Amino acid sequence: MIENLLVCASTKAQGYFYRTSGGAEIDLLLSWPDGSLWAIEIKRSLSPKLERGFHAACADLAPTRKFVVYPGAERYRLAADIEAISLEDMATELVAATS
Structure with a gap:
């Protein structure tokens, strides 16, 4: 799954x-040319829960966007600044960010 997301992020x-x-810990941290960071956590559960390690890493790095990729189809907020998203929607976000 991480390899698929990296392909969508292109070389940008x-x-x-x-x-x-x-x-x-963050499963995938993307660093963009403008200096922004995206934190992406991968979960297998249809009801994703974030561990303390993800929150600690985000506190350390202050990413501009935070996502949890999970096997569901709905896109929704886990917190004010963390979004649960399907693999397909995450790929779309990455392609749009590289355009």
Whole structure:
């Protein structure tokens, strides 16, 4: 799944896995040429829940956008600044960001 998202991001964004020794973790961190960061967490559950590590990593890095990619079809907010999104919709977001 991460490879698919990286292809959609084209060569415009650099992709990273982020983890600290303290347990802060982001499955895919995209760094865009304008300096903005997107945090993308991958979940298998239809009811995705975020772990403390994701929140800690976001507090460290202050990404401009935060997504949780999950196998459902609905797009909805998990929090004011975190969006649950399908793989297809995430791919569309990435392609739009590279246009």
